[in-house]
Amino acid sequence: MQRRKFLRNAGVGTAAVATTGLVAAPAIAQSAPEINWRMTSSFPKSLDTLYGGAERIAKIVAEATDNKFQIRTFAAGEIVPGLQVVDAVQNGTVEMGHTASYYFFGKDPTFALGTVVPFGLNTRQMNAWVTQGGGEQLLNDFYKNYNIYGIVCGNTTAQMGGWFRKEINTVEDLKGLKMRIAGLAGDVMSKLGVIPQQLAGGDIYPALEKGTVDAAEWVGPYDDQKLGFAKIAPNYYYPGWWEGNAAFHVFIGLDKWNALPKNYQAILRAACADTNNWTAAKYDADNPKALRVLIASGAKLLPFSQPIMEAAFKATNEVYAEITAKNANFKKVFDSMMAFRKDEVLWFRVAENTFDNFMARQSAAGKL
Template identity: 50%
Template structure:
């Protein structure tokens, strides 16, 4: 599907946010105060039942919950005729097995962080995040108004998958440590649970990356199998109890400035849908995309206050750690461009878009934020 067609059917606000929440894809009570409530898209049509395999545990109501939000919206817009059951990681397939499951048609769809699959092709990481990449708003802009969706659709076609942006955590925290990291030397030999592509950069500056599903992180840190871990941010980290097994909390996560989550749909299942049902998939995933980050942005501040009040010690990652990771990441991206045609094609566009975005964001966004954050409100 061409990008413009996607935007026509799905642009009830994935890029604009507020417009989506006030449209027919938004909450009924909100729609009534801003505009006439839109009827369900489908009043007839066949009854369809799909299964969605999540890469996340059910206990994480934000990231796992995005799939539930999506499913509920699909059911609402179809008048109850299109239902998608949600299954946590491990119930149908392993958390890191969802791409294969969709590709092979074991399930119709999945919700995941695409950088989990960088071992198949490093290019998958750009559908989520790469170290020192785009922030969440920039990622959404690249996907919906730049060439991101078009380029990634071409990649996923090789795997019999149709992809849809479906969530973003916003910039993440830099992880939990048993002791404060004071210099680059402290990274040598550090065994750290770190998701996806960021682990490769961590290894380049002396760390030892471990790829562990969310449900196993606490036990691994408690038993000393790892020395440090990152997950997302205060709200989820508090739910996982990471503050109970590591007392130092770093920021920022140079490896995750705006990680996007993605809905994978089997191309066979998707192409079997009517035009109306395809539009519902696009609309519902766009709604869940906006809703997920809104939840994180609303819940993280309180959780961070509670963590600090309970004894968590915050610290900023040292500049020499950031500089070393940045230098190695740029060198690695150049190496990938020389040997991976998919990466070269997608990253060239990604890099150019990032350059333009930072030239803009440094003025209005950064200028406003830096002033406001210095005020005593």
């Protein structure tokens, strides 16, 4: 009896659906508005990992929203120069920017902490601080002052120490050197006698060629090979102690971010997280091959001497003391990052570095 009643009722429901055609559309299709944004990058199209990250974000967002949310990407100079990305987002020229936060440390040194600072975190530590250590919230509390919202969207991993026309063996050799170097590293280098220059990526080669600068740091072998620095300044130094990682951001106008539907916010954040992993993995895969090509074509691979490293570390701490004494924004974010660094370095000494150093010795012995 109960079975017949259930089937009868089920049949009525089925008939009603068949008669009225009331098949629910997916919620996202019902509520998804069509949005078209523009994103200007600090990087040229020739850098397929850096600029490619911007393209990847736009592609993922479009696919995840059935092309309802479209983001058009523009390389440096197509809308604004590479070092004016934050200004373009801040004043509403574009909805989004794709850049390195530390390019804008001239506005406030705190911007440098969004990318990397000398003797700071490595790539994994930076990701951990941003996502698990409160870094993202602290940075966005600061970025709010500039009417922007930031999401980490890439990392170059540890960088090289740059290209020099002449060999640099002592701290004295650095004095009077004109060097393209970004972020707070320029302030540190100034203490060592270097004359720092801030240039966008596409402007570095012409500056080296014309002698406007004597040395330049950029990223690492894969990108450096593309830009051809070895032809002019063959001495290739390591490590880039000022960039143990280099995180990139998309910056979004704060009002645009707040007005974005929550599902679109989630999709954009997911696209940035995916691109963050993709960027680091791509550099890890491409840098070894590119380094071999550079060395085969005449680049001289050289380490910074221990005295230079020690002098740079001392100068770095002096710069930090000076800035934290007068900049509350910087101090708040910096103190969090450095406390996190202390614990992370201790942990990496136990496991990560022990393993990595053993494998490095096997490589040096030709056993790999």
